[in-house]
Amino acid sequence: MPTEPTWLSPREDRAWRAFMHAHHQLAVRLRRHLLEDSGLTEADYEILAVLSEHATGSLPARELCALLQWEKSRLSHQTRRMQEHGFIVRETNPADARSSMIRLLPAGRRAIEDAAPQHVRNVRRHFIDLLTPAELDILTALNERILGHLAEDPFPEHSTPDEPALSP
Amino acid sequence: MPTEPTWLSPREDRAWRAFMHAHHQLAVRLRRHLLEDSGLTEADYEILAVLSEHATGSLPARELCALLQWEKSRLSHQTRRMQEHGFIVRETNPADARSSMIRLLPAGRRAIEDAAPQHVRNVRRHFIDLLTPAELDILTALNERILGHLAEDPFPEHSTPDEPALSP
DNA sequence: GGCTCTTGGTTGACGTGTCAACCAGCAGGT
């Protein structure tokens, strides 16, 4: 039987490059627009978007992590910076002394409310408006298939990094 | 006339999230595989791939920049690191004393030749194999449309950063 | 109560990418 070819065919290669490139270029463009007309980073925006969608404007860090699919250390660094900018505060959770609550401050709410409309316009301009509704649905289906496959085929976990597994 | 809605519809939002997420998750996965089974970074891989495709194994930095669509400073940092790893050397270009040539070293060629087959397998496993040829072509067309739009609608250039435009 | 295990979060170090500044060398005009 023929083994799988080592290389991608020109057509496959083109598909692969287009896929990676399109996303990357689009992400770069949107980041620059966002930063230029609102001073927010993509990371800032994501945090503020999630927080502002929650009535209380306050979430445990753990939940933020889960919603954003971020590593906890990344969230910790990011929230420290945002606290210095006055967008949020980290306060201790009375229900669990280990946990910390991330609370949206007025400055943070103002920032996201100022930034969001223009950002959404840019998403439309560079993505949504280029596709018919049917194409949009196809694209969603294919991308979700890729995501689904990644989810059900997890990365081989790195044999717990904490305990160094020594024999004294 | 109805103005454009400020927010994305649920369907649009889903499409947008799937697009961004699928690419990001896939990129993360491939980076981890690559690093784990060949010790190469994505950036290393890209450089080595381009160099190894050229018969001479040597290119002016400027051309590498253009091929990879990288910033020149990024290339400079990256090539310095890779020179320290012994994958490449930077040598002066006899034809133009400003320019520097990036030359692939044997260790670099060995590295890319060892890494490529497994990397291609991973691209197939997590991307190509999930799609029928027809779907692959559709996806290519849509992604290339997005790329084309970005290309013909360039980011408003930042009023030349170098000259500070002062009035003495 | 004590003992261990787990969970939630922080920190520091490191590799990477971007930006602005800088510098040397080429090119064009006079």
Add this chain to the structure above:
DNA sequence: ACCTGCTGGTTGACACGTCAACCAAGAGCC
């Protein structure tokens, strides 16, 4: 020749994300 501008490349400072180590507080069990 000279001056001016442009081009190719390097550097340093900074923001970001990942990893491993660490710490403190809960949970489970004797």
